[in-house]
Amino acid sequence: MLDVAQAVEIDSVVKRYGTVTALHGVSMAIAEGEFFTLLGPSGCGKTTLLRCIAGFEQVSGGAIRLHGEDIAPLPPHKRMVNTVFQNYALFPHMTVLDNVTFGLLRRGWGTRDAEARGREVLRLVQLSEFAQRRPGQLSGGQQQRVALARALAPRPKVLLLDEPLSALDLKLRQAVRSELKSIQRETGIAFVFVTHDQEEALTMSDRIAVMSAGHVQQVGPPREIYEAPQTRFVADFIGETNLIDVTVTQVSGAVARLQLPGGAAMDCPAAPGARPGPGHLSVRPERLSLCAAGQGDLAAVMQDHVYLGTDTQLLMRLADGARLVVRQQAGSGTVPDPGAALGLRIEAGAARLLAD
Amino acid sequence: MAGAAPQGASAGSDIYRGNGPRLLLPVWLWVGIFLVAPVLIMAVYSVLTKEFRGGVIWDFTLAAYDQFFLDRGLFGDEPPRIEWTYIGIFWRSIWQAGLATVLCLLIGFPTAWFIATRPARVRSVWLFLITIPYWVNLLIRTVSMKFLIRDTGPLNEFLLWAGIIDTPLALVNTNFAVQLGLFYSYLPFMVLPIYAAVERYDFSLSEAAADLYADSWTTLRLIILPVVKPGIVAGCILVFVPSLGAFLAPELLGGAKTFMIGSLIEEQFKGAAGNWPFGAAASMILLSIVMAVLLLHARAQTKGDRT
Numbered sequence: 001m002l003d004v005a006q007a008v009e010i011d012s013v014v015k016r017y018g019t020v021t022a023l024h025g026v027s028m029a030i031a032e033g034e035f036f037t038l039l040g041p042s043g044c045g046k047t048t049l050l051r052c053i054a055g056f057e058q059v060s061g062g063a064i065r066l067h068g069e070d071i072a073p074l075p076p077h078k079r080m081v082n083t084v085f086q087n088y089a090l091f092p093h094m095t096v097l098d099n100v101t102f103g104l105l106r107r108g109w110g111t112r113d114a115e116a117r118g119r120e121v122l123r124l125v126q127l128s129e130f131a132q133r134r135p136g137q138l139s140g141g142q143q144q145r146v147a148l149a150r151a152l153a154p155r156p157k158v159l160l161l162d163e164p165l166s167a168l169d170l171k172l173r174q175a176v177r178s179e180l181k182s183i184q185r186e187t188g189i190a191f192v193f194v195t196h197d198q199e200e201a202l203t204m205s206d207r208i209a210v211m212s213a214g215h216v217q218q219v220g221p222p223r224e225i226y227e228a229p230q231t232r233f234v235a236d237f238i239g240e241t242n243l244i245d246v247t248v249t250q251v252s253g254a255v256a257r258l259q260l261p262g263g264a265a266m267d268c269p270a271a272p273g274a275r276p277g278p279g280h281l282s283v284r285p286e287r288l289s290l291c292a293a294g295q296g297d298l299a300a301v302m303q304d305h306v307y308l309g310t311d312t313q314l315l316m317r318l319a320d321g322a323r324l325v326v327r328q329q330a331g332s333g334t335v336p337d338p339g340a341a342l343g344l345r346i347e348a349g350a351a352r353l354l355a356d
Numbered sequence: 357m358a359g360a361a362p363q364g365a366s367a368g369s370d371i372y373r374g375n376g377p378r379l380l381l382p383v384w385l386w387v388g389i390f391l392v393a394p395v396l397i398m399a400v401y402s403v404l405t406k407e408f409r410g411g412v413i414w415d416f417t418l419a420a421y422d423q424f425f426l427d428r429g430l431f432g433d434e435p436p437r438i439e440w441t442y443i444g445i446f447w448r449s450i451w452q453a454g455l456a457t458v459l460c461l462l463i464g465f466p467t468a469w470f471i472a473t474r475p476a477r478v479r480s481v482w483l484f485l486i487t488i489p490y491w492v493n494l495l496i497r498t499v500s501m502k503f504l505i506r507d508t509g510p511l512n513e514f515l516l517w518a519g520i521i522d523t524p525l526a527l528v529n530t531n532f533a534v535q536l537g538l539f540y541s542y543l544p545f546m547v548l549p550i551y552a553a554v555e556r557y558d559f560s561l562s563e564a565a566a567d568l569y570a571d572s573w574t575t576l577r578l579i580i581l582p583v584v585k586p587g588i589v590a591g592c593i594l595v596f597v598p599s600l601g602a603f604l605a606p607e608l609l610g611g612a613k614t615f616m617i618g619s620l621i622e623e624q625f626k627g628a629a630g631n632w633p634f635g636a637a638a639s640m641i642l643l644s645i646v647m648a649v650l651l652l653h654a655r656a657q658t659k660g661d662r663t
Binding site for chain 2: 054055056075076077078081082083085087089090091092093102103106107150151154
């Protein structure tokens with residue numbers, strides 16, 4: 001990582017509100033030009049961390065370095081970062097152009113240069129013809145793009161985005177996603193993007209930090225987060241998964257030997273921190289397949305099914321009573337009758353032993 | 357009736373639209389009887405001839421306006437010069453009301469800001485405290501104010517006792533006393549509309565401004581003040597207009613030197629020395645000034661919205 005320039009380094013940041021701790025010593029590094037997402041349920045501390053980077057919240061401990069310089073003691077107006085707010089926070093009494101040039105003028109730009117730069121960013125977000133409108137005369141999607149233009153205009157070292165798509169309707173949100181991603185590539189500015197929407201995170205990010213209860217659970221590229229979750233929380237929060245109770249007999253490096261319910265033994269990749277003893281195995285529903293009773297890795301009984309169009313969800317029960325979900329693609333095999341005894345096969349390399 | 361309800365509801369808007377003018381009747385009556393009629397009566401009285409024991413004689417004349425603006429000498433036979441007495445009183449009143457408005461704004465804005473930024477439950481307590489004095493009659497409060505600041509009142513007693521002064525301050529019958537009275541009487545009219553505007557203010561706008569490199573002073577000047585301006589303007593109008601016509605504070609706390617429009621008009625309708633047409637004319641002139649201020653404000657407002 002040494003050869004990659006770090007845009008932001010979060011170093012053991014702690015944030016307390018009275019007796020409540022919102023961030024328990026969070027650390028992560030965001031690379032230059034990276035689309036970095038903070039993902040987690042509400043109350044996990046992702047927005048608090050973003051507000052600490054912007055300067056709206058004072059950290060209780062730790063450092064935040066912007067291009068190597070600790071900015072934690074600086075007030076927000078002295079930090080070279082800009083924010084796209086969840087509710088956009090556009091200045092209602094100013095035109096779109098005045099909104100966009102506001103930051104430039106405060107940075108000491110001349111009126112004419114600021115206006116030229118303002119029109120340039122408005123072109124980037126395709127709002128050139130709305131320069132003289134008031135924010136109140138624009139649609140939600142247009143306001144969102146004004147907020148983006150306003151934050152991009154001063155060429156911040158890092159752009160912070162606080163759930164910027166949550167106020168848009170679904171169709172618009174999907175269109176804006178790819179637009180946002182291409183603007184990020186075009187400008188080369190590191191984006192720190194806060195969301196609770198895993199699909200948003202998986203489709204847009206270079207890397208994702210999954211947060212829960214003020215801790216970072218896992219940091220990695222989307223594929224790694226989805227396919228190689230390290231903790232129960234990540235496996236459960238991202239997508240759908242089956243958590244199977246297993247007994248770990250041996251861990252050597254990144255591989256564990258374990259015993260499945262029903263007694264079958266198997267070797268599988270283990271998350272760092274996995275230990276011998278009782279553990280949890282995560283298997284995605286689409287990576288389980290049906291076979292005849294007595295074969296496969298697990299013995300299950302068919303309970304019910306849910307038809308979802310592109311695929312069908314089969315609800316199963318193991319001998320010890322644990323529930324299991326299998327996803328069967330449309331047109332691949334028949335749905336077993338309720339009560340039928342079946343075998344389940346885990347696709348090679350698809351199971352993962354979690355850390356807790 | 358219950359069975360017919362859905363049909364009635366679907367046609368409801370048409371029914372009410374047809375009834376519109378009739379439903380507005382109470383409003384028109386109220387405005388007509390209590391607003392239009394009194395102004396018309398005043399306008400008519402201002403162009404009638406005065407009767408000696410008060411009241412009017414139905415002879416059309418512009419004598420009242422003439423008396424207000426022109427000086428024709430003691431016996432009315434000299435060439436007319438501009439009469440400065442009443443214009444002076446008006447000017448002093450406008451100045452006093454303007455000063456009271458500025459004072460109320462300087463104290464009222466921080467007060468309103470303070471209240472609006474408290475937690476929701478504490479806010480109503482603060483608002484209640486602001487309005488408590490208004491449960492007491494204005495006359496009684498103004499007299500109490502006089503008692504507080506007179507030569508042997510608690511304020512002077514305290515300053516003497518503390519050794520800050522060695523002779524009592526002569527506060528009663530001064531501009532200061534009138535200002536104090538006006539300020540005290542009308543401060544809540546400044547606080548409440550500004551409070552309403554600040555309470556609606558979206559504080560993420562201040563965060564956005566700080567995020568875009570604006571320090572607190574710039575944020576106040578370029579974002580907060582323009583956004584809450586309607587509340588400030590409303591507060592200023594609500595303080596300026598009644599201050600301009602006030603007569604309790606000038607009458608009780610001021611002296612001959614602080615004579616204001618309100619007292620001038622009041623005198624014209626009191627007892628045998630009164631002059632109803634002159635009082636009506638002065639009222640019409642006062643009304644014109646107030647209307648001019650409001651129209652200018654409305655003009656500025658629509659202009660600001662259009663750009």
